[in-house]
């Protein structure tokens with residue numbers, strides 16, 4: 314739902330610059346493999362997190378109740 318702060322397996326910080334850069338470049342149509350290689354994301358655990366994360370927080374936020382009884 315939210316972008317991951319760290320890799321779930323090895324703990325490498327990928328939440329800030331790396332995740333945003335990856336999302337932006339892949340949405341422009343670049344090859345994900347090439348982007349991850351250039352961002353120096355080498356381990357397959359970190360690459361799995363980048364490839365499999367679906368950010369849904371903006372879709373769910375309008376339905377969230379902050380006045381939960």
Ligand SMILES: [Zn+2]
Pocket residue numbers: 320321322323324325356357358359360
């Ligand atoms: Zn990792």
